[in-house]
Amino acid sequence: MSDRALRTTAFVLTILGIGIAGYLVYIHYAGIEPVCNIAHGCHKVQTSKYADLAGVPVALLGLIGYVTILGALLVRGEAARMVAALTALIGFGFSAYLTYRELFTIDAICQWCVGSAILMTGLAIVCTWRLLAHVPAAPSAAAPAALTTDGA
Amino acid sequence: MSRRSTILAALVGVAAAVVLAAVLASTHGSDPQDHRKVAHVRDVTSIVSGIPQHGLVLGDPKAPILLVEFADAQCPFCRQFAIQTWPTIVQKYIRTGKVRMELRLVDFLGPDSTRAARALEGAGLQNRMWDASARFYDVQGRENTGYVTDPFLRQVLGGVRGLDVGRVMADRSSAQVRDQLGATKSMRSRYGVTSTPTLLIGSDDTDLRVVSAGVLSPQQLGQAIDGQLGRTI
Numbered sequence: 001m002s003d004r005a006l007r008t009t010a011f012v013l014t015i016l017g018i019g020i021a022g023y024l025v026y027i028h029y030a031g032i033e034p035v036c037n038i039a040h041g042c043h044k045v046q047t048s049k050y051a052d053l054a055g056v057p058v059a060l061l062g063l064i065g066y067v068t069i070l071g072a073l074l075v076r077g078e079a080a081r082m083v084a085a086l087t088a089l090i091g092f093g094f095s096a097y098l099t100y101r102e103l104f105t106i107d108a109i110c111q112w113c114v115g116s117a118i119l120m121t122g123l124a125i126v127c128t129w130r131l132l133a134h135v136p137a138a139p140s141a142a143a144p145a146a147l148t149t150d151g152a
Numbered sequence: 153m154s155r156r157s158t159i160l161a162a163l164v165g166v167a168a169a170v171v172l173a174a175v176l177a178s179t180h181g182s183d184p185q186d187h188r189k190v191a192h193v194r195d196v197t198s199i200v201s202g203i204p205q206h207g208l209v210l211g212d213p214k215a216p217i218l219l220v221e222f223a224d225a226q227c228p229f230c231r232q233f234a235i236q237t238w239p240t241i242v243q244k245y246i247r248t249g250k251v252r253m254e255l256r257l258v259d260f261l262g263p264d265s266t267r268a269a270r271a272l273e274g275a276g277l278q279n280r281m282w283d284a285s286a287r288f289y290d291v292q293g294r295e296n297t298g299y300v301t302d303p304f305l306r307q308v309l310g311g312v313r314g315l316d317v318g319r320v321m322a323d324r325s326s327a328q329v330r331d332q333l334g335a336t337k338s339m340r341s342r343y344g345v346t347s348t349p350t351l352l353i354g355s356d357d358t359d360l361r362v363v364s365a366g367v368l369s370p371q372q373l374g375q376a377i378d379g380q381l382g383r384t385i
Contacts, residue, residue, distance in 0.1 A: 044261060049228070049294050054177050086163050093171030097178075107262075107296060128163070135156045 006130040010084065010123060011073055017066040017119040020112050024059035034112060045110035050101045058098065062116055065091045069123060078134060085127040092124035196290045197283040197312060199239050203247055205279040208332070210242075211252035216384045217245075217377060220254045220360060222340060222350040223285075225268035226261045226296070230349045231289040233367045240370035245377055254357075255281060256336045260348060264300040271305045273329040274320035275312065283312040284320075353380050 027034045028046070036042035045051065051058055065087050072084035095117035102109055203210055219241070223230040245251035257272055259265035268288060275284035287308045293299035302321065309317045323329055339345075343352060347365050353376060354360035363376045 044295070050178055053174060082159070082163070086167060089163060089167035090170045093167055094174050097171065097175050128160070131163075132156050132160060135159055 001129075001133075003130060003133065006126055006133070007073060010069070010126045010130065013119050013122045013126065014066050014070045014073065017116060017123070018063065018070065020116045020119070021059055021063035021066055024112055024116075025057065025063050028057045028059055034110070036111060041108040042110040042112060044108035045102055045106055045113060048101075048106045048108075050098060050106065061094075062091070065120075069127070078131070081127070081131040081134065085124075085131040088120060088123040088127040091120040095120045196286040199242055199286060200282045203242070203282075205282055207276050207279065208254045208256065208281060209252050210255070210282045211246040212249040213252060215246070215249050215252040216355065217251040217380050218254060218354055218356055218360070219245075219251050219363075219377065220256055220339075220352040220354075220357070222256045222258055222336075222345045222348055222352075224258050224260050224265045224348040225272060225285065225288050226265045226292065226300075227348045228292070228295075229367050231292050233349045234286065234289040237368060237370050237373055241373060241377070244370075244374065250381060251377060255285060256339060257333070258336060258340060258345070258348060262296040264296055264298065267300040267305070267324075269333060270324040270329055271300075271309065271320060273332050274323035274326075275309060275315060276332070277323050277326075277328055278315055278319065280312050280315045284309055284315070287311050351376075353377065355384060 024034065024046075028051075034042040034046060053061060068087045069084050069091075072080045072087065095113075098113060099117050102113065200210060204212060206213060221230075221233075223233075241251070241253070246253055255272075255276075257269035259269050272281055272284050272288065275281045291304075291308060293304075305321070306317055309315055309320055339357065343350075343360060343362065345352075345362075345365075349367065350365045351363040351368065351373065352360040353363050363373065368376075
């Protein structure tokens with residue numbers, strides 16, 4: 001898959017993630033109920049102890065993560081690709097932990113959180129793939145030969 | 153080891169360390185036991201001291217405005233409302249005889265909610281429901297961990313002056329408490345209440361409108377009450 005395709009995929013996933021996280025941040029600060037098709041699942045998850053991390057709403061942390069990935073996607077270079085991959089991997093890990101808490105501690109499912117977890121999983125795969133695709137698998141022994149060829 | 157493998161290992165390692173730190177912060181944050189320690193030295197019932205209570209109602213029965221709160225004792229947002237907004241409303245509107253407030257307990261969140269609601273309704277039979285709910289929110293624990301046990305309830309109710317805790321524990325299964333919770337369920341259906349805290353305002357139980365589903369600031373709720381007072385008086 002080309003870098004352009006990977007970058008476009010990551011961009012689409014990030015925009016969707018910003019939409020979900022932005023909505024959850026909005027309903028958190030507006031003090032209103034999220035639209036939820038699972039009876040009280042979202043309310044239960046959003047009002048649980050795990051909805052905050054050190055006093056900061058998890059939805060806000062998610063939004064910051066998505067915006068960071070978006071910023072990194074807009075910048076060229078290995079450092080930007082690394083930031084995107086690292087942020088996505090952190091987001092994936094924490095999303096996995098929160099999904100575990102939803103299933104086994106809170107005993108409720110929030111469709112928005114599951115959606116965000118799926119997007120973060122996709123982003124972790126795409127961003128890591130994109131980063132590694134630009135890195136040679138091993139220190140290139142062919143490079144001097146190539147230089148020789150170019151210099152010939 | 154290739155550069156690709158090194159980068160991948162470093163990324164996964166750093167990400168795992170950050171996630172582990174976040175998980176530890178999430179697991180060990182805001183231990184409910186901390187609230188319980190504070191409860192021994194803080195008298196949260198002073199907020200309603202000297203204000204008449206009749207069953208579910210706090211305030212002068214002749215107050216022109218009725219404010220109804222649908223709450224789940226386990227709900228952290230209800231606790232937030234009780235701590236951040238309710239004391240101001242009590243001082244400004246209930247203590248001054250403008251508003252009477254009714255607490256309608258629901259059990260949306262789980263079995264701990266049901267046990268808490270029955271005990272608080274039992275305290276209401278002795279006209280101490282609002283003292284008991286203030287005590288409960290002060291020591292509210294983690295949702296659905298089974299923390300609402302008889303010893304926990306005795307600790308909560310034991311801090312309410314003039315309350316016969318033994319009678320409350322017995323009254324939890326009484327017909328009066330069952331009927332009261334049934335009436336709340338009917339009212340919840342009538343007004344379409346699906347979340348907590350939900351606030352309704354009007355002149356009596358049959359003439360209410362929803363003010364908000366969520367936590368309002370004292371200013372926001374004060375505006376709604378002032379508007380209702382303007383229409384009523």
